[in-house]
Amino acid sequence: MLLTIADVHKSFPGADEPVPVLRGVSLTLDAGGTLALTGESGSGKSTLLHIAGGLDRADSGKVLLLGEDVAQMDERGRARVRRGTVGVVFQQFNLIPSLDVAANIAFQARIAGRHDEGWCRTLAERMGLSGHLSRYPEELSGGQQQRVAIARTLAAKPKLVLADEPTGNLDETTAEQVLSLMLDLVTETGAGLLMVTHSDRLASRMERRLHLALGAVT
Numbered sequence: 001m002l003l004t005i006a007d008v009h010k011s012f013p014g015a016d017e018p019v020p021v022l023r024g025v026s027l028t029l030d031a032g033g034t035l036a037l038t039g040e041s042g043s044g045k046s047t048l049l050h051i052a053g054g055l056d057r058a059d060s061g062k063v064l065l066l067g068e069d070v071a072q073m074d075e076r077g078r079a080r081v082r083r084g085t086v087g088v089v090f091q092q093f094n095l096i097p098s099l100d101v102a103a104n105i106a107f108q109a110r111i112a113g114r115h116d117e118g119w120c121r122t123l124a125e126r127m128g129l130s131g132h133l134s135r136y137p138e139e140l141s142g143g144q145q146q147r148v149a150i151a152r153t154l155a156a157k158p159k160l161v162l163a164d165e166p167t168g169n170l171d172e173t174t175a176e177q178v179l180s181l182m183l184d185l186v187t188e189t190g191a192g193l194l195m196v197t198h199s200d201r202l203a204s205r206m207e208r209r210l211h212l213a214l215g216a217v218t
């Protein structure tokens with residue numbers, strides 16, 4: 001199993017007392033599997049995604065990433081697991097404005113020590129970015145920028161891809177196209193994908209779907 005989350009609880013500090021955000025959430029994700037996470041605004045989707053990838057820590061429960069319990073790790077341990085296993089795609093593309101497309105795509109893989117020029121070229125081709133490699137992010141459309149962001153994440157060959165509304169800033173047609181590319185590539189690389197989305201249509205493209213309401217799976 002790639003990811004196992006078992007009975008995870010998480011609260012954030014409130015004005016008087018801690019506010020529970022996740023109340024005993026469990027899920028599993030296989031390598032090569034795709035899981036959509038839906039739910040109302042504030043239901044805890046992003047919090048769960050962050051905990052799944054070791055970006056934040058659960059108060060209690062288990063978060064097993066390839067068998068290692070991330071929930072019990074300190075910040076250093078979680079950072080090691082993140083670098084080795086996890087790739088994140090955000091709604092805001094978060095590209096580096098001073099780097100061209102080729103350098104943006106290679107950036108995370110270089111940091112992780114897993115840069116592979118051939119794989120970067122393949123990703124750029126598959127994402128329809130080959131003709132834009134020496135352009136800068138500000139010279140690209142939103143859909144192109146998000147394709148760069150996805151290529152950058154996949155360039156580091158993550159085993160778990162976490163995506164927080166990755167197409168939330170795109171129009172519906174572009175969103176569908178970008179999601180198709182991401183799903184193809186994730187499936188081909190054998191990674192698992194956990195994606196937060198507000199869109200029923202996009203969620204229906206994933207193998208499984210989990211709905212959160214008030215911090216619990218319904």
Ligand SMILES: Nc1ncnc2c1ncn2[C@@H]1O[C@H](COP(=O)(O)OP(=O)(O)OP(=O)(O)O)[C@@H](O)[C@H]1O
Nearest residue numbers: 012013021039040041042043044045046047048196
């Ligand atoms: N760092 C934080 N400190 C305090 N409260 C937080 C923090 N992060 C999230 N919350 C609170 O936790 C709740 C769940 O937030 P979360 O972002 O996980 O929801 P979401 O389902 O992803 O919402 P949206 O769809 O609007 O992005 C919200 O009430 C939010 O205000």
